Amino acid sequence: MSEQIEERDYDEYRVIEPLGDWKRTHSCNEITAKNLGEEILIMGWVQFRRDHGGLIFIDLRDREGLTQVVFSPEHNVDAHERAHAIRSEYVVAIKGQVRERPDGMINKNLTTGEIEIVVDEWKLLNTSETPPFAIEDRTDAAEQLRLKYRFLDLRRPALARNFILRNKAAQSVRRYLDGLGFLEVETPVLTKSTPEGARDFLVPSRMNSGEFYALPQSPQLFKQMLMVSGLDRYFQIVKCFRDEDLRADRQPEFTQIDIEMSFVDEEQIMGMAENMIRTVFNETIETALPAEFPRMTFADAMRDYGCDKPDVRFDLKLQEASDIFRGSDFKVFGKAELCKVLRVPDGAQLSRKEIDEYTKFVEIYGSKGLAWIKVKEDGTWQSPIVKFFSEEECTKLQELTGCQPGDILFFQAGAADIVNAALAALRLKLGERFELIDESKFAPLWVTDFPLLEYNPDEKRYVARHHPFTSPQVGQIDELAEKPGDALARAYDLVINGYEIGGGSIRIHTPEMQEKMFAALGIDEEEARAKFGFLMDALKFGAPPHGGIAFGLDRLIMILCGAKSIRDVIAFPKTQKATCLMTEAPSGVASTQLRDLGIRLREKKEA
């Protein structure tokens, strides 16, 4: 059988034919026993060829699925003879009849598993060299290779499926918003450098030499302008850009579902957005999310989970132990700004090696160590630190945590942000370790009542937590000037399974409030005018009350697909070095191009 293939190379049959008047009648995933006896025409790629019992079989693949095709010398001698030339990934068009597969060959896992096509005529539409990796769902090819040959990688059904779903989700979003009277309005890609936030990508202007456009980090100000102009309900599925050093799951360009509404409060925006997400889950993966998404304040999220995007699919909560240890002889706890404990029921089974690994792991977040107590079966505590505790401290700790034999307690003490970040990350690790997470479950959560500002120790000033156009909550205007750190924002984030998938706010819509905000941020009038002049103008001419929300589409699709990497939901993604291995972008350009733009490369020695 397969040796036979090697004997001759059948090159004389490898003549590529034009389509002519051949037209497909079906996809490769729709012919079933209902079509028995029909004459059909399908086209696609040869997934696999095998020769068996004098017949040649191929699985023909297209975007939708597979159909088994059989070349039989009894049916058509010439078609069968020429089929010897077929190799994997050849492109062929098959005209033939639908017939039942022989009993032993029925494949219940395929839509087309009961039938096969016996070939009357066929055309070779293209040949293919042997691909650098097999086109199969399970692949062990290196990601580098797959990215270089992205056009082949995307043939793998497991990956192609993500883009079918992505399209479905985007159209579902559009249908939903369109139905509510939202207008999709395109905002500029060549825009002005925004001085707050992340680093901009810049585009030198040829016609205005020495000046630069910036690619938008978000259409924030444009969507506010559209509200000032009375368009009332805006949305856009839009590319945004951030020139940041790329963490594992970041891309320099990403897609946002950007939404803004006039004459509404946060309840209306959250209601609309919640229903949109519910609709998308329904229409793409047929999953019903809760009728009402639970809510949690930022303060509660930080207290119980140490972060503002808790994964609430499982229940482990942090507890604050600062009061117990304040002034303790155990100085590490006694002098800490914050001391928190995480009780893991049945966690005492963790080995010393595992605990050492967790200790290393929390160091990523700035932790200097991971204290722990195992509660033994007899109720006694095994721990490197317990000897430093007073009896009262032990009693209070037992009361606080209610720990039982078999449990383990983990501690972090020190600066609040490190304590929280370390325990939040450890909590997720432990959730996986003890299989506490139901991977089939989706747990949406609104996080609300964010602080308006946060102190930036580097810049020694308060900066906007969301952006400087977010409105403080009603009655918090005085806080803004007096205790800026205490003012709460009319802001909300939507979290699913521990990922922030969306966030938004009610915006400031009067010049007076915007001035107070800039003052709290230490931005003087001149600076405000230079940076946000047109916003300040716009607020003077009858801006309506308005607010909005933006969702990260890439992240949302990842969750819907269960994809592990953001690169699996972006057709042509970039590496962590921000390069495209297929097109080899970025690249050097001709010096004349630079001259036209009025720029030159900085010589290395000056760098």
Add this chain to the structure above:
Amino acid sequence: MSEQIEERDYDEYRVIEPLGDWKRTHSCNEITAKNLGEEILIMGWVQFRRDHGGLIFIDLRDREGLTQVVFSPEHNVDAHERAHAIRSEYVVAIKGQVRERPDGMINKNLTTGEIEIVVDEWKLLNTSETPPFAIEDRTDAAEQLRLKYRFLDLRRPALARNFILRNKAAQSVRRYLDGLGFLEVETPVLTKSTPEGARDFLVPSRMNSGEFYALPQSPQLFKQMLMVSGLDRYFQIVKCFRDEDLRADRQPEFTQIDIEMSFVDEEQIMGMAENMIRTVFNETIETALPAEFPRMTFADAMRDYGCDKPDVRFDLKLQEASDIFRGSDFKVFGKAELCKVLRVPDGAQLSRKEIDEYTKFVEIYGSKGLAWIKVKEDGTWQSPIVKFFSEEECTKLQELTGCQPGDILFFQAGAADIVNAALAALRLKLGERFELIDESKFAPLWVTDFPLLEYNPDEKRYVARHHPFTSPQVGQIDELAEKPGDALARAYDLVINGYEIGGGSIRIHTPEMQEKMFAALGIDEEEARAKFGFLMDALKFGAPPHGGIAFGLDRLIMILCGAKSIRDVIAFPKTQKATCLMTEAPSGVASTQLRDLGIRLREKKEA
């Protein structure tokens, strides 16, 4: 009345109130006599206030329309008193009852023209300074001012309407394509500089110093890659970028409806596209386009109209007179590469002054003069040139044109491209002058059988007329090498009313054909590999037969709206200097930003 407003300024009433729990019940364009007696809540901008008979009237405006609101001291003393503070463009929320307008005040032109809202309670949501121009459909404000205050310009209903229609058209396109199994796939904005075509916008890479991304002129190669990857049917409504000197109706960023299909021929693509355009016209402006769009070859279009995008709403056709005058004593005609005549029935009424203006006009296209013949009522010819014609020439000219008393003939003779361009432009001018164009009509037309290549005298080589990936017609492969100028392409353009709104082709899908094409273009293997390496790789691994089309969305919307400028269908357009007057983009950036990017400004003296 209006003097009364000036007496006091009512500043004490100008306190902006929060929305609280107020929610809109209706838009400003939906309350009719059916709602009489209902309690409603509307919000919007004050279009106009007038005081009359002790009452205060305002027209309240939102995106949808206008509703008349009346403040009556008999109904609510306080609401009426506070209403004295209201000025144009203030933002207010009105709670009130729907009642019939008094007889004399009914306005049949408004949906809401039979009713008014008598105010129970109202809130001032924002004040407004007096806008720099009135918010009215007819405006004589300079475009510069309107672009600076774009957020106010967009309040004008005539302009806002364009964006409502634009959204409708885009959603209609998406619905149509989605229904046919097209997947919308996002392709990168940060991509590789494309060496063929217009000038790229470049984006310096910070992480790969000295290298640049380019913004895409179109996603051409990406969509072909998606076909190679088997996604089968792709579309995208996508921003594209060209750094060209801007003609009146160009923008540096524009939006394309980009489409690609596998396993189809040009008939299937044209059929799909034609039906899409028909659907969009139906669903947006309720206009039925012809059941089958007429077709014309490129050669016929050039012959009869002098251009490849004829406006076929009117019938004037060019005629070739080269044969008549070849070798004529009238050297201007006798020695010309091409001589063409345009007969205008009843055109003899044109004054000398008008003819002089047309003579100037055709100079724009490189013409050196505009010869003409008026046929007088007695059948004799009045003309500055006829005295140079032989009798035979006159007879043949009469036979060719069939001109009648009252007609005028215009001539161009010289280089073919100038003759055609000048007469094509003159034809449009004359169509307007003699009101031959039915402005309410839409005349779609497919232009087909384009030449594959065209000779570029500057570069002294053939260049691709569409792009180097367009397939020659079947059987034209030999032409490609032997007479490259004669080879026809599998390309097609869709023209409506003389505007090219779309164009596409069947692509080359085998490495052999692509190599022949590069050879005809004088691109050697090394150059091809450097520029299009990944395309050539992709063609080796089983590319399916494929082709596509792209439409200019901005232009299509212009036609649907009847807009005169592309800036009227783009929310935040740029000027001809490629600047945004609202945001003041592009702008200077901090030197640290440039340093991060490894570039510096070229000093002026070097420029």
